[in-house]
Amino acid sequence: MNQTRYEYNPIPFTDVTIDDAFWSPRIETNRRVTIDYDFQKCAETDRLSNFDKAAGVAQGEHVGIFFNDSDVFKVIEGAAFSLHLHPDAELEQFLDGLIARIAAAQEADGYLYTARTIAERNGTQEQLRADQEGGTRWSNLRVNHELYNVGHLYEAAVAHFLATGKRTLLEVALKNADLIDSVFGPNKRRDVPGHQEIEMGLVKLYDVTGNERYLQLAKFFLDERGHYHNGRQPYGNFGDPAYTQDHLPVIEQDEALGHSVRAVYMYSGMADVAALTGEQAYIDAIGRIWDNVVSKKLYITGGIGARRHGEAFGGNYELPNATAYNETCAAIANVFWNQRMFQLHGHAKYIDVLERSLYNGFLPGIDFGGNRFFYVNPLEFDGQFQFNRNNSNERLGWFNCSCCPTNVVRVFPSLGGYLYAQQGHHLYVNLFMSSQTSITIDGAAVQVIQQTHYPWDGTIKLTINPTRPTELALHVRIPGWAQGQPVPSDLYAYSQSTDGDVQPITLTVNGAPIALALHQGYAVVQRLWQPGDQLELTLPMPVRRVVSHPAVAEAAGKVAVERGPLVYCLEAVDNEGSVLNAVLADDTPLIAAKAPQLLNGVVTIEAKQPDGNLTFIPYYAWAHRGRGEMTVWVAQAPA
Numbered sequence: 001m002n003q004t005r006y007e008y009n010p011i012p013f014t015d016v017t018i019d020d021a022f023w024s025p026r027i028e029t030n031r032r033v034t035i036d037y038d039f040q041k042c043a044e045t046d047r048l049s050n051f052d053k054a055a056g057v058a059q060g061e062h063v064g065i066f067f068n069d070s071d072v073f074k075v076i077e078g079a080a081f082s083l084h085l086h087p088d089a090e091l092e093q094f095l096d097g098l099i100a101r102i103a104a105a106q107e108a109d110g111y112l113y114t115a116r117t118i119a120e121r122n123g124t125q126e127q128l129r130a131d132q133e134g135g136t137r138w139s140n141l142r143v144n145h146e147l148y149n150v151g152h153l154y155e156a157a158v159a160h161f162l163a164t165g166k167r168t169l170l171e172v173a174l175k176n177a178d179l180i181d182s183v184f185g186p187n188k189r190r191d192v193p194g195h196q197e198i199e200m201g202l203v204k205l206y207d208v209t210g211n212e213r214y215l216q217l218a219k220f221f222l223d224e225r226g227h228y229h230n231g232r233q234p235y236g237n238f239g240d241p242a243y244t245q246d247h248l249p250v251i252e253q254d255e256a257l258g259h260s261v262r263a264v265y266m267y268s269g270m271a272d273v274a275a276l277t278g279e280q281a282y283i284d285a286i287g288r289i290w291d292n293v294v295s296k297k298l299y300i301t302g303g304i305g306a307r308r309h310g311e312a313f314g315g316n317y318e319l320p321n322a323t324a325y326n327e328t329c330a331a332i333a334n335v336f337w338n339q340r341m342f343q344l345h346g347h348a349k350y351i352d353v354l355e356r357s358l359y360n361g362f363l364p365g366i367d368f369g370g371n372r373f374f375y376v377n378p379l380e381f382d383g384q385f386q387f388n389r390n391n392s393n394e395r396l397g398w399f400n401c402s403c404c405p406t407n408v409v410r411v412f413p414s415l416g417g418y419l420y421a422q423q424g425h426h427l428y429v430n431l432f433m434s435s436q437t438s439i440t441i442d443g444a445a446v447q448v449i450q451q452t453h454y455p456w457d458g459t460i461k462l463t464i465n466p467t468r469p470t471e472l473a474l475h476v477r478i479p480g481w482a483q484g485q486p487v488p489s490d491l492y493a494y495s496q497s498t499d500g501d502v503q504p505i506t507l508t509v510n511g512a513p514i515a516l517a518l519h520q521g522y523a524v525v526q527r528l529w530q531p532g533d534q535l536e537l538t539l540p541m542p543v544r545r546v547v548s549h550p551a552v553a554e555a556a557g558k559v560a561v562e563r564g565p566l567v568y569c570l571e572a573v574d575n576e577g578s579v580l581n582a583v584l585a586d587d588t589p590l591i592a593a594k595a596p597q598l599l600n601g602v603v604t605i606e607a608k609q610p611d612g613n614l615t616f617i618p619y620y621a622w623a624h625r626g627r628g629e630m631t632v633w634v635a636q637a638p639a
Helices: 024-044 049-055 068-085 089-105 114-122 146-164 168-183 198-209 212-224 260-277 280-297 328-345 348-365 403-418
Strands: 016-018 420-423 426-429 435-441 444-452 459-466 470-477 492-497 506-509 522-529 533-538 543-548 558-563 566-571 583-585 590-595 602-607 614-618 634-637
Touching: 016 403, 024 068, 024 089, 024 403, 049 068, 049 089, 049 114, 068 089, 068 114, 068 146, 068 403, 089 146, 089 168, 146 168, 146 198, 168 198, 168 212, 198 212, 198 260, 212 260, 260 280, 260 328, 280 328, 328 348, 328 403, 348 403, 348 470, 348 566, 420 435, 426 444, 435 470, 444 470, 459 470, 470 533, 492 558, 506 522, 522 533, 543 590, 558 602
Parallel strands: 426 470, 583 634
Antiparallel strands: 016 435, 420 426, 435 444, 444 459, 459 533, 470 522, 492 543, 506 533, 543 558, 558 566, 558 634, 566 614, 590 602, 602 614
16 A cells, blocks of 8 residues: 655656666665675674564673664665565575564564663663663653664565565564554653654555554654643753754744754655645745755755764855765765655756765765765865764774664665656656666556666667557756756856857757757656657766855865766875865866776866866765875866
């Protein structure tokens, strides 16, 4: 059952086959390496044995952070997504065994939180910290992630059920959700999770069960935020309730504040609930907040969360480079949120931000080998500075808080779900990857085949194969970068093209040119499509210099370089060992050059100038060749 009522509905990733030179190797590495690697690390760090201890089949105290359960659930979700696309008997058998261990750890009434259950089983409740796990159930929701953990359980359970048809994990999730529904509500305990996530998970439970209680509980947790009933104090950290977005009721918020992942998970949950309930106040609020982010708080890479302190959004235009936090999880959350904003409104600007975050915010977070990760993603590195989560020039194999390594495994197998969407007789082509899918219109199956070498080349060919001639409005996104606007605001702008005159965007159907008829950022071609009809879109990819809004202090007097959807950077290994003092003259031509042997095959950008040549590489590919300086923003020198 699928109860979601977004107006613009993505084609499920299970109905999309990706066969793409750029993305398919990364998806396959995730399947063959990352999923198994993450499970191994979960075992090595006692994330798995904590369930056995909670079940009483192993001895010992809880090991690790109190939200480590959530890491296991996220990897299960990614594994389930992968099973959808690539049946794997060994992986499915492993999941069966792991789910049995999780079910055994669940208490009789549905409670599942290994940190507390182990202590109670061992008779060591006094070791539960009042300021962390909380002395009793629900006593420290501000911090302890009791509700956050099970939000990820719900998402994993739905994914596993849909992939395998087995209800083993789903029954664990439903039993837990029924417990939470019996505890929390308008006439029950009025409280909220300190870290949002359960809201999205509850909506997914509603999607597969149709049980209205789960949807209403998700809405309750959102509506309760910013209200302080029964003497509850505002939740926050560092004395600031905006850290947990508990400073105002959600419908009154208009600025992105606080912990960035918490915030954007909340905005995504608001979108999900609004799509099902018609709650216009939610839609208005997340629209205001989206405008604030895209106009004042978004990195050129699509990263969010400027401050290390609190992993938080900064103030308006606070976008430092070397100390940029830009957590990989936040980029993933930004993808989730912008997808939902598109599903609400059908506007390409949301996919523009999604694409920027996907290629330049998410993708740097994992190396080509699939087992080394960035937690933070700075825009400048001096070769020495170390962040509190990872050395910022070397991806690490794991972290004490490993939310990012376990989050990336959910993204790769589900990528197909971001490519296409349908609204009645309208098909939207949102992302450009060689792929194929099929939709149904008026009882006719319509196959769509996409061929492209994106992001290196801007030619996209779509072959439409209906089983019979079919009237269809095809909406093909014309990215903002192709229209001279890097982001849908004045936060960044292109200063000039640097490799000659910019060629026009062209569109043909069966070889015949047609005029661009743009609607909400899409070229719309409505016609009676015949089997074998071909649409070809050509997006010129000039190299562009980017300048920031003058209020962004750390980008003042500097430029960044882009080509197509990719942000570029200078790395020391390509530039005589140093890049932080590099200067790029305004009149220096920037030339794109194919480098098939470099970094799994990239297009570099070369700047040949009298005082020293510069070589730019895609930002997602940095930090694969040893320690050294890196920068995205380069000092600008007038011609």
